[in-house]
Structure formats: structure tokens, C-alpha cells
Amino acid sequence: MAELLAVERLRAGYAEAVVLDGVSLSLREGEALALLGRNGAGKTTLITSLLGLTTWRAGSIRLAGRDITRLAPERRARAGIGWVPQERNIFRSLSVEENLTAILRPGPWSVPRVFELFPRLAERRRNLGDQLSGGEQQMLAIARALVLNPRLVLLDEPLEGLAPIIVEEVLAALGRILRDEGLAAIVVEQKARQVLAVTDRAVILDRGTVVHDGPSAALLADPRLLEARLAVGDKGA
Numbered sequence: 001m002a003e004l005l006a007v008e009r010l011r012a013g014y015a016e017a018v019v020l021d022g023v024s025l026s027l028r029e030g031e032a033l034a035l036l037g038r039n040g041a042g043k044t045t046l047i048t049s050l051l052g053l054t055t056w057r058a059g060s061i062r063l064a065g066r067d068i069t070r071l072a073p074e075r076r077a078r079a080g081i082g083w084v085p086q087e088r089n090i091f092r093s094l095s096v097e098e099n100l101t102a103i104l105r106p107g108p109w110s111v112p113r114v115f116e117l118f119p120r121l122a123e124r125r126r127n128l129g130d131q132l133s134g135g136e137q138q139m140l141a142i143a144r145a146l147v148l149n150p151r152l153v154l155l156d157e158p159l160e161g162l163a164p165i166i167v168e169e170v171l172a173a174l175g176r177i178l179r180d181e182g183l184a185a186i187v188v189e190q191k192a193r194q195v196l197a198v199t200d201r202a203v204i205l206d207r208g209t210v211v212h213d214g215p216s217a218a219l220l221a222d223p224r225l226l227e228a229r230l231a232v233g234d235k236g237a
């Protein structure tokens, strides 16, 4: 399939601090990528750099062949980059349904379709955002990203802080979105094994550089390799 995202030798960070030190990775249409690495490896910084929220130093980012390296964040969103931030941005004073209809854009993901994906949200459609449990808020945050009908969705730790039963529910939905529907995505996660199960490829970052890039299935099948790759920076630390 055609290339959707191409990041080449990206250097970026915050003001004077360089966090990403020459990151290259690519993603094809319909591909789901797990972005792994220890705390502070630079995962969130890579996501926010794709969104245009960090200080760019060098390198390039192309989306569907278009150079978006220096594009403003709102123009990247319009170009088709969707985002589910760690802090789950939902409107707390709007109902579940209003949270979705307020931002809906034409495309395959409609409000009835996301309700089908998350039956819990359908049941709570008239509840306000601040009346939802943490798990329901996460589902709503994902649903909001979907109804914007992005070409590529970036999810930052979607399983973080959820009860085990809700983790299973969100994972099942991610499986449907990424596997069955083939939405291109980058999923940052600490729960490596769970996210490897629903993605095609995995990139591991360490200290702002890519230390592994390969099929998710290979890492899942070899826990020792996964552990070794995630622990790279421990050597001599």
C-alpha cells in the first residue's frame, strides 16, 4: 500500500532542549504502529511533533506526499491528522452525543457507527462528559477522534489508568478500528504486549532515537527480545 507518513531525520524538542535526535519512520495507508519505549524516551514528543506542537530543528515530515514539516497545528488537523491525547480532551459540560455531533466531519465514521463500536457510549448518550467514568471518557475521546474522520490517528497511552475490564473493552474496539477498519494509527503505550496484539509494526524509541523497527508479531512472539529492546538504555545507565 501507498506511503501515508514519512518522517525523516527529525530533530525536535522544547525551546533549547533537543529531545528527538534524528528520528526516521514511515507508515503505509492502513497500517497501525505501536510506539514503545521507557519513560522519557520521547514518545509523546514524537506525537506532538507530528501535530506541530514542538520546536522543530531539522528533518522532515510528509503526509500522503505533502510536506507538512512547518505547517501550523490546525492545518495539520485539516490535512487529516487526528489525536487522542493522554488527558482525554472531551467537553465536560456537553452530553456524549453533543461531544460527537459538535465536531463531526463527513466520512465513514458517523455517530451511529461509533455508538456501535462503543455500546456503553450509546447507553450514556445523554450523560454529560463529567458524569462519565474514566473508561467511558477514554472511549468518548477515541470516538471524538474518529468522527473527525482523520487519515491518521495518534493515540497517546489510550489504556493508561483504566481498570482491567475496561482495558479489554478499549483494546477490542482498537482491534476493530485498526485491524478490521484499517485506520492508520500510531499508538503510544506502556502496556507493550496489549498494544502489539492490535498493531502491525512496532517502533521502539530510546533517548530520542529509534532503536527498533519491525513487525509487532515478532516482538510478541519473543518476549526476551521485547524486554531487551525496551531496556536498551539501561546499559551503563
Ligand SMILES: Nc1ncnc2c1ncn2[C@@H]1O[C@H](COP(=O)(O)OP(=O)(O)OP(=O)(O)O)[C@@H](O)[C@H]1O
Pocket (backbone or CB within 6 Å): 014, 017, 019, 037, 038, 039, 040, 041, 042, 043, 044, 045, 046
Ligand atoms: N514541555 C516540555 N518541556 C521541556 N522538556 C520536556 C517537555 N515535555 C517533555 N520533556 C522532556 O522530553 C523528554 C521526553 O519526554 P516525552 O514525554 O516525550 O517521553 P515519553 O517517552 O512520552 O515518556 P512517558 O512514557 O513518561 O510519557 C523527557 O526528558 C522530558 O523531560
